[in-house]
Amino acid sequence: MKTNAKCLLLAVGCLLLAGCHDRHRPKAHKSRTHKSTAADTRYDGFYVSQHQGNIDWAAAAAGTSARYVYIKATEGARHRDGKYARYVREARKNGFLIGSYHYFRMTSSAHAQFDNIRSTSASKTRTWSR
Numbered sequence: 172m173k174t175n176a177k178c179l180l181l182a183v184g185c186l187l188l189a190g191c192h193d194r195h196r197p198k199a200h201k202s203r204t205h206k207s208t209a210a211d212t213r214y215d216g217f218y219v220s221q222h223q224g225n226i227d228w229a230a231a232a233a234g235t236s237a238r239y240v241y242i243k244a245t246e247g248a249r250h251r252d253g254k255y256a257r258y259v260r261e262a263r264k265n266g267f268l269i270g271s272y273h274y275f276r277m278t279s280s281a282h283a284q285f286d287n288i289r290s291t292s293a294s295k296t297r298t299w300s301r
Contacts, residue, residue, distance in 0.1 A: 221254040232265040239268035244292045248279035
């Protein structure tokens with residue numbers, strides 16, 4: 172039961188993140204901040220998938236205040252974004268912090284979808300566990 176609950180929470184989180192997905196171009200998103208200490212920092216970032224085509228990562232790094240990028244890794248139980256590995260490599264090379272996201276589909280189990288993103292992104296970002 173605990174495993175099912177974790178998968179459901181992962182699926183809901185992925186669904187929320189996937190709802191922000193834009194198939195046309197990278198978008199800069201301003202993060203929310205609070206003013207509790209002088210050490211608080213504001214970071215901007217954007218998200219991409221293979222639908223953006225070839226990205227000039229040097230221009231993206233120089234032309235925005237963005238410090239991080241979320242890169243689409245997977246969709247559903249089997250699809251892997253064709254440019255994921257390249258985008259991770261190029262974004263890191265240009266100084267971006269990296270996050271990966273999964274586009275959740277209701278046509279596959281949460282377990283299968285979790286396994287898909289875990290196996291795709293584990294070697295590129297952080298280690299995943301279930």
